[in-house]
Amino acid sequence: SAVISQKPSRDICQRGTSLTIQCQVDSQVTMMFWYRQQPGQSLTLIATANQGSEATYESGFVIDKFPISRPNLTFSTLTVSNMSPEDSSIYLCSVAAGPSSYEQYFGPGTRLTVT
Amino acid sequence: DAKTTQPNSMESNEEEPVHLPCNHSTISGTDYIHWYRQLPSQGPEYVIHGLTSNVNNRMASLAIAEDRKSSTLILHRATLRDAAVYYCILRDKRNYGQNFVFGPGTRLSVLP
Numbered sequence: 257s258a259v260i261s262q263k264p265s266r267d268i269c270q271r272g273t274s275l276t277i278q279c280q281v282d283s284q285v286t287m288m289f290w291y292r293q294q295p296g297q298s299l300t301l302i303a304t305a306n307q308g309s310e311a312t313y314e315s316g317f318v319i320d321k322f323p324i325s326r327p328n329l330t331f332s333t334l335t336v337s338n339m340s341p342e343d344s345s346i347y348l349c350s351v352a353a354g355p356s357s358y359e360q361y362f363g364p365g366t367r368l369t370v371t
Numbered sequence: 372d373a374k375t376t377q378p379n380s381m382e383s384n385e386e387e388p389v390h391l392p393c394n395h396s397t398i399s400g401t402d403y404i405h406w407y408r409q410l411p412s413q414g415p416e417y418v419i420h421g422l423t424s425n426v427n428n429r430m431a432s433l434a435i436a437e438d439r440k441s442s443t444l445i446l447h448r449a450t451l452r453d454a455a456v457y458y459c460i461l462r463d464k465r466n467y468g469q470n471f472v473f474g475p476g477t478r479l480s481v482l483p
Contacts, residue, residue: 260414287469287470289470297475298456298458298473298474298475298476299415299473300473301470301472304469304470348414350414350470352469352470358403358405358420358462358464359417360407360415360417360471361417362413362414362415362416363414364412364413365412365413365414
């Protein structure tokens with residue numbers, strides 16, 4: 257299993273600013289995933305982050321808006337840039353326990369409100 | 372990965388069994404059926420998964436139809452803590468280690 261922590265747990269930010277969300281895992285993992293969950297909605301994958309390579313973004317998400325860093329096998333950050341109220345969501349970090357793992361583990365999420 | 376269809380919401384009484392259905396008529400032979408749930412203010416958590424045979428674990432049971440076009444997650448005695456959104460997800464076993472694709476899920480309410 258993997259235990260994931262995220263910082264901050266929540267934040268209220270002003271339009272036009274940026275917020276960096278941290279994700280820390282208690283074990284080394286190859287693949288980390290960042291999801292967005294808009295109010296009352298299901299989870300949508302933003303990007304997949306592998307250590308040592310550029311993140312792979314899903315359709316509708318771009319690096320300039322959601323830059324991701326993956327400096328080692330236990331840590332990643334997601335930045336939400338130039339925020340607007342439409343970015344108000346819960347952002348979740350997730351990992352697969354291994355290349356053959358059938359389980360995915362999720363952090364508690366970061367609740368972002370943009371005013 | 373093939374898509375699934377679940378009811379938007381269901382209600383149950385506390386300490387009664389709950390049967391959460393999932394339809395997946397386009398399932399392929401290499402798709403595993405996974406169930407995750409998301410408790411309020413938490414990230415999703417693994418519940419159970421299976422391929423063809425029924426599966427039991429400490430959290431729930433998974434009943435899979437013989438033609439695999441549908442499945443049912445069974446909570447044997449619902450508690451208030453089981454109130455959550457339940458996601459039924461198909462994933463090709465060749466995609467293990469990749470991300471899950473979440474649909475809208477079923478919101479389960481448990482009444483005291």
